[in-house]
Amino acid sequence: MILEVTNLRKHYRQRAGIFPALRSRERFIPAVDGVSFCLEEHETVGLVGESGCGKTTIGRAILRLTPATSGRIVFDGHDITAMSARELRPLRSQMQMIFQDLDAALNPKMRVRAILAEAITTHHRLSDGEVARRIGELLEQVNLKASKLSNFPRELAGGEKRRVGIARALAVGAHFIVADEPTSALDVSIQAQVVNLLRDLQRQLGLSYLFISHDLEVVQLISRRVAVMYLGKIVEMGLADRIARAARHPYTHLLWSALVEGQSKEASHAPLNTRTGAWEPFDFERPVSGCRFAPRCPVYEARGRPAVCTDAATEPQLHDIGGRHYVAGHFPV
Amino acid sequence: MGAPLLEIENLRTYFHSRSKRAFIRAVDGVTMVIARGETLSVVGESGSGKSVTALSIMGLLDAGPGVISGKITFRTDGGERNLLHDLEHYVTLGEQDGRIMEVSKDEAGWRKQVERIMAEVRGKEIAMIFQNPKSALNPFVTVGHQITEAIRLHTPTKHPREAKERSLYWLERVKMDSPRLRFDNYPYGLSGGMCQRAMIAMALSSEPALLIADEPTTGLDATIQSTIVGLLAELKSELGIATLLISHDIRVVSRLADDVAVMYGGTVVEYGPAPEILGARFGLKHPYTAALLASRPSAQNVEEKGGLPAIEGEVPDPIDVPRGCRFYARCNRVTEDIRDACARHEPALKELTPGHHVRCWLYGD
Ligand SMILES: Nc1ncnc2c1ncn2[C@@H]1O[C@H](COP(=O)(O)OP(=O)(O)OP(=O)(O)O)[C@@H](O)[C@H]1O
Ligand SMILES: Nc1ncnc2c1ncn2[C@@H]1O[C@H](COP(=O)(O)OP(=O)(O)O)[C@@H](O)[C@H]1O
Ligand code: SF4
Ligand code: SF4
Ligand SMILES: [Mg+2]
Ligand SMILES: [Mg+2]
Numbered sequence: 027m028i029l030e031v032t033n034l035r036k037h038y039r040q041r042a043g044i045f046p047a048l049r050s051r052e053r054f055i056p057a058v059d060g061v062s063f064c065l066e067e068h069e070t071v072g073l074v075g076e077s078g079c080g081k082t083t084i085g086r087a088i089l090r091l092t093p094a095t096s097g098r099i100v101f102d103g104h105d106i107t108a109m110s111a112r113e114l115r116p117l118r119s120q121m122q123m124i125f126q127d128l129d130a131a132l133n134p135k136m137r138v139r140a141i142l143a144e145a146i147t148t149h150h151r152l153s154d155g156e157v158a159r160r161i162g163e164l165l166e167q168v169n170l171k172a173s174k175l176s177n178f179p180r181e182l183a184g185g186e187k188r189r190v191g192i193a194r195a196l197a198v199g200a201h202f203i204v205a206d207e208p209t210s211a212l213d214v215s216i217q218a219q220v221v222n223l224l225r226d227l228q229r230q231l232g233l234s235y236l237f238i239s240h241d242l243e244v245v246q247l248i249s250r251r252v253a254v255m256y257l258g259k260i261v262e263m264g265l266a267d268r269i270a271r272a273a274r275h276p277y278t279h280l281l282w283s284a285l286v287e288g289q290s291k292e293a294s295h296a297p298l299n300t301r302t303g304a305w306e307p308f309d310f311e312r313p314v315s316g317c318r319f320a321p322r323c324p325v326y327e328a329r330g331r332p333a334v335c336t337d338a339a340t341e342p343q344l345h346d347i348g349g350r351h352y353v354a355g356h357f358p359v
Numbered sequence: 360m361g362a363p364l365l366e367i368e369n370l371r372t373y374f375h376s377r378s379k380r381a382f383i384r385a386v387d388g389v390t391m392v393i394a395r396g397e398t399l400s401v402v403g404e405s406g407s408g409k410s411v412t413a414l415s416i417m418g419l420l421d422a423g424p425g426v427i428s429g430k431i432t433f434r435t436d437g438g439e440r441n442l443l444h445d446l447e448h449y450v451t452l453g454e455q456d457g458r459i460m461e462v463s464k465d466e467a468g469w470r471k472q473v474e475r476i477m478a479e480v481r482g483k484e485i486a487m488i489f490q491n492p493k494s495a496l497n498p499f500v501t502v503g504h505q506i507t508e509a510i511r512l513h514t515p516t517k518h519p520r521e522a523k524e525r526s527l528y529w530l531e532r533v534k535m536d537s538p539r540l541r542f543d544n545y546p547y548g549l550s551g552g553m554c555q556r557a558m559i560a561m562a563l564s565s566e567p568a569l570l571i572a573d574e575p576t577t578g579l580d581a582t583i584q585s586t587i588v589g590l591l592a593e594l595k596s597e598l599g600i601a602t603l604l605i606s607h608d609i610r611v612v613s614r615l616a617d618d619v620a621v622m623y624g625g626t627v628v629e630y631g632p633a634p635e636i637l638g639a640r641f642g643l644k645h646p647y648t649a650a651l652l653a654s655r656p657s658a659q660n661v662e663e664k665g666g667l668p669a670i671e672g673e674v675p676d677p678i679d680v681p682r683g684c685r686f687y688a689r690c691n692r693v694t695e696d697i698r699d700a701c702a703r704h705e706p707a708l709k710e711l712t713p714g715h716h717v718r719c720w721l722y723g724d
Contacts, residue, residue, distance in 0.1 A: 076583055077550055077555075077579055127491070127493060178377070183406030184406070185405045185406070210551075212405060212607070309537045
């Protein structure tokens with residue numbers, strides 16, 4: 027077990043205005059609200075869910091890039107939840123993030139060579155010759171031309187930036203990688219290359235991934251298990267194949283059926299006649315009690331709005347339905 | 360129909376490569392037309408010049424030399440304007456065997472001229488949704504304030520309270536959750552997809568005649584993506600907003616586009632009505648378009664080929680553009696009859712059927 031996350035919470039504080047007098051109107055956004063899952067060595071777990079549901083926040087909290095509000099994170103046998111920066115240092119090189127924002131990790135004033143050299147030497151003291159050798163190795167691993175080493179990030183195409191980002195994560199020697207939307211800013215042909223690259227690297231180097239994406243199809247391709255999130259909570263989790271062909275949570279069905287045009291999707295994904303356009307966005311200022319998905323849930327509608335769905339005392343919890351498949355909801359489809 | 364809303368003729372946009380001391384020929388002779396109230400979609404691999412084309416129209420290039428030739432005609436009720444008016448007075452080009460080898464440009468002078476032309480157009484008559492939302496929002500101003508200001512600046516709504524109501528309306532329309540809460544958010548407190556939606560709301564709130572959307576749905580999940588795509592379709596019929604839609608997502612493109620332009624290596628290699636270009640039935644396709652369509656991810660592709668099929672090879676290096684057909688190195692349809700032509704001479708964009716143009720030696724003799 028490389029990673030074990032138990033009951034993770036991250037609540038962001040949100041001020042109403044910039045004036046201190048208004049601080050009393052301070053509100054909280056429960057971005058991640060009680061999430062538990064684990065990741066085995068060499069495994070890829072996919073995390074899907076719609077924009078703003080807390081995927082990036084989970085990734086950042088696991089890597090201790092942002093402090094968790096509560097919960098427990100065990101990495102490689104070490105409880106890192108409350109570790110000091112110094113204790114954390116040796117572990118930092120083993121876990122890395124590929125950031126959603128293509129430019130986030132690339133200093134615009136540094137050439138590619140310097141970016142990689144900096145990453146290589148952050149955690150290890152190496153001679154110039156060794157650094158050059160390591161850079162050569164990384165270029166080969168991520169399939170990037172050596173001529174790009176003298177480029178600045180702005181002189182790289184999106185796919186190349188992504189490769190540099192991956193090389194940078196590998197440079198420090200990470201074997202657990204949080205890949206946050208690694209394909210979303212790229213066009214189709216490059217997406218394919220990046221997904222294939224990540225799969226090859228996993229095989230070669232024995233990496234483990236938490237693969238974050240809003241694209242259920244891409245997640246499906248790369249993950250062994252998939253967790254589906256809705257507004258800060260995991261609502262369904264299981265083997266990728268089960269999530270694709272035998273999803274039980276109404277939200278997972280909604281995600282599948284919303285794939286525009288739904289090309290090549292088996293009919294089993296759309297048993298619910300979901301009108302994806304007709305929903306109200308969620309409002310944290312007017313939270314629903316009980317199941318957070320109720321306002322958009324077709325099953326809730328179809329069953330005549332059962333009280334159990336919106337009763338705070340019976341908020342659905344993840345439970346095992348067999349075959350390593352977990353669902354949170356009162357009326358699995 | 361009348362004259363088209365926007366006409367781009369032979370646009371060239373180059374950059375200096377600091378590291379290589381050469382030109383990056385990012386956009387190298389692009390011609391396309393957007394009709395009033397219609398959606399033109401630009402597709403093509405990363406690095407093919409899609410975003411640079413968009414930024415050239417907006418006059419928003421921050422690196423030199425930038426736009427060096429071409430004409431962009433924009434027609435509104437107020438008349439006809441060339442957005443590159445007088446460009447030739449700022450640029451001198453030196454050619455060698457029909458290829459531009461030297462550029463000298465009065466960049467500061469041109470920047471002033473562009474600002475003069477674009478000041479009343481940008482954000483008002485032409486609005487843009489950027490590929491990188493974080494860079495488009497001011498990090499020091501709340502999202503709500505930014506949208507409210509845009510509305511007061513670009514629409515008849517001037518009263519602060521009305522403008523605020525209007526911006527909440529747009530935040531709701533792009534399905535921002537807790538819109539009143541987000542109104543007071545600074546961009547750093549928004550997730551990637553929320554930033555994207557905030558920017559879309561800002562662009563739409565000024566109700567432009569032309570919307571340039573650069574990858575508007577990347578980073579958005581299927582449910583919200585489908586909502587945004589639906590919203591763009593509604594705006595097209597409600598307000599008659601014409602759209603230049605840059606997207607790599609063929610599913611989105613096929614739902615919205617009237618016409619499609621396929622870009623490769625800085626030029627348009629195929630151009631025409633969406634059903635002909637995207638449809639499986641039409642045999643006359645540029646070999647690159649065919650490869651692009653075959654590479655879209657689908658469950659079927661994965662099962663048959665054990666992974667996502669990628670187009671073999673790489674896009675041409677814009678610093679070192681090949682002399683012949685730009686797709687030659689990756690093309691699998693070259694026949695012995697045309698090999699010589701493919702390797703040495705760039706084919707012209709030829710009209711095969713009404714409105715359908717292809718740049719390939721296989722077609723049109
Ligand atoms: N620094 C912050 N301050 C306040 N709120 C924040 C901050 N970062 C994130 N949030 C909020 O936390 C919630 C989850 O955000 P997160 O970035 O994890 O979403 P996500 O699932 O990665 O979405 P996307 O797919 O759009 O990237 C959102 O409501 C967001 O506005
Ligand atoms: N500011 C810049 N300076 C130098 N090169 C650039 C700049 N902007 C874009 N380029 C280059 O121009 C080419 C086209 O880029 P772009 O239009 O962003 O491609 P895309 O089709 O993916 O949107 C790429 O090779 C890119 O690296
Ligand atoms: S608990 Fe009720 S409202 Fe929630 S997903 Fe299940 S059926 Fe829908
Ligand atoms: S011109 Fe020749 S190389 Fe180019 S796409 Fe056509 S057949 Fe292929
Ligand atoms: Mg995110
Ligand atoms: Mg682009």
